[in-house]
Amino acid sequence: MLRLGGVTHYGCLLGCPRRNQDEKPRGLLGKHYKRYEQYQQGLGQAVSSVANVLASDEGLLRALAPQPEARPESSPDETEDSAAKPVDGKAIAKSILDRVSGKQSISPDMFIVFSTRSLLWSDPRTALDENGLRELEPVARIRSGQAFFNKVLIIKGEALQIAGVPIRDAKGDLIGGLILGVKVERYMKQYQVQSDKRERMQHQLSLVH
Numbered sequence: 001m002l003r004l005g006g007v008t009h010y011g012c013l014l015g016c017p018r019r020n021q022d023e024k025p026r027g028l029l030g031k032h033y034k035r036y037e038q039y040q041q042g043l044g045q046a047v048s049s050v051a052n053v054l055a056s057d058e059g060l061l062r063a064l065a066p067q068p069e070a071r072p073e074s075s076p077d078e079t080e081d082s083a084a085k086p087v088d089g090k091a092i093a094k095s096i097l098d099r100v101s102g103k104q105s106i107s108p109d110m111f112i113v114f115s116t117r118s119l120l121w122s123d124p125r126t127a128l129d130e131n132g133l134r135e136l137e138p139v140a141r142i143r144s145g146q147a148f149f150n151k152v153l154i155i156k157g158e159a160l161q162i163a164g165v166p167i168r169d170a171k172g173d174l175i176g177g178l179i180l181g182v183k184v185e186r187y188m189k190q191y192q193v194q195s196d197k198r199e200r201m202q203h204q205l206s207l208v209h
Contacts, residue, residue: 055167067087109125109183110180149162
């Protein structure tokens with residue numbers, strides 16, 4: 001069984017050790033490590049594509065849009081349908097996560113949606129609150145209008161490959177953002193299974209961070 005050190009130092013955003021960017025396996029190990037790195041980058045691009053699609057979800061746009069000021073008491077002639085109805089942003093975000101969590105989807109291990117000022121909803125597995133949101137450097141990047149993908153985030157002792165995109169309204173104004181993340185160890189396990197049908201010949205990767 002070939003063992004590779006899955007060094008996730010490239011593209012780190014938070015909590016990653018400072019390493020020499022040229023410090024990568026060489027020779028036979030280097031060849032297989034490069035193959036894995038390309039595999040992970042390809043999956044990272046797929047996560048980014050999903051994030052971009054979700055950022056234009058109409059329900060999410062309504063949930064993050066600034067809410068109109070309270071209107072005076074409705075007149076008797078005003079129908080119920082014409083009155084503004086509150087948007088359940090948390091329910092919308094949860095339904096979006098459900099859509100991308102099927103067997104044929106990316107099934108993210110982290111899903112965070114936030115406005116320019118506060119947290120809208122976070123996957124319970126992430127267990128992120130307002131204080132935790134403010135401490136995440138990727139959130140600050142998104143709130144400044146920057147998108148990113150194929151980055152590694154160390155949070156609560158786990159390494160996740162994340163993609164983040166700003167969310168803009170029809171006018172192009174920034175109203176929030178979202179982050180999708182997949183555990184790097186999941187990629188390593190998938191790569192190991194695909195490396196060889198014979199279990200004893202599979203490439204076993206170890207995460208180093």
